[in-house]
Amino acid sequence: MTLVVPCWARTITVDDDGPADFNNIQAAINDSNDGDIIEVKSGTYTGDGNRDMDFGGRAITVRSTDPNDPNVVAATVIDCNGTKTEPHRGFFFHNGEDSNSILDGLTIKNGYVNNCGGGILCQEANPSISNCTKTGNEAKM
Numbered sequence: 001m002t003l004v005v006p007c008w009a010r011t012i013t014v015d016d017d018g019p020a021d022f023n024n025i026q027a028a029i030n031d032s033n034d035g036d037i038i039e040v041k042s043g044t045y046t047g048d049g050n051r052d053m054d055f056g057g058r059a060i061t062v063r064s065t066d067p068n069d070p071n072v073v074a075a076t077v078i079d080c081n082g083t084k085t086e087p088h089r090g091f092f093f094h095n096g097e098d099s100n101s102i103l104d105g106l107t108i109k110n111g112y113v114n115n116c117g118g119g120i121l122c123q124e125a126n127p128s129i130s131n132c133t134k135t136g137n138e139a140k141m
Contacts, residue, residue, distance in 0.1 A: 009035035024049030057095030067105025082112030093125035111137035
């Protein structure tokens with residue numbers, strides 16, 4: 001006899017200064033499973049857990065509360081605070097992520113790295129990235 005237990009996708013919330021499942025994005029990613037949605041509330045996300053983020057090959061969605069509203073996108077900010085002496089980027093996709101790995105409706109700013117991909121780097125990955133604003137990011141070669 002085979003027992004089949006359905007797994008339902010969850011919506012995991014992240015808020016940097018209010019009640020939510022997590023207060024940083026990477027912790028929510030680490031807790032997620034394929035099909036989950038990570039909803040990032042409006043605010044500015046900085047520091048460890050909110051930069052150099054890695055989906056780890058998961059087929060998940062990380063998005064703002066309304067990716068189609070430019071005001072919400074502008075208010076949901078990943079501030080990498082990257083500098084020449086302390087380089088950081090927003091996201092690093094390198095585990096074969098495909099169009100089922102989705103980044104939607106975030107502003108990613110102030111990434112600075114000493115190679116490729118100041119805001120987002122994709123290596124051997126092809127995630128779906130839409131409705132995102134990237135500003136003030138640099139990659140020095």
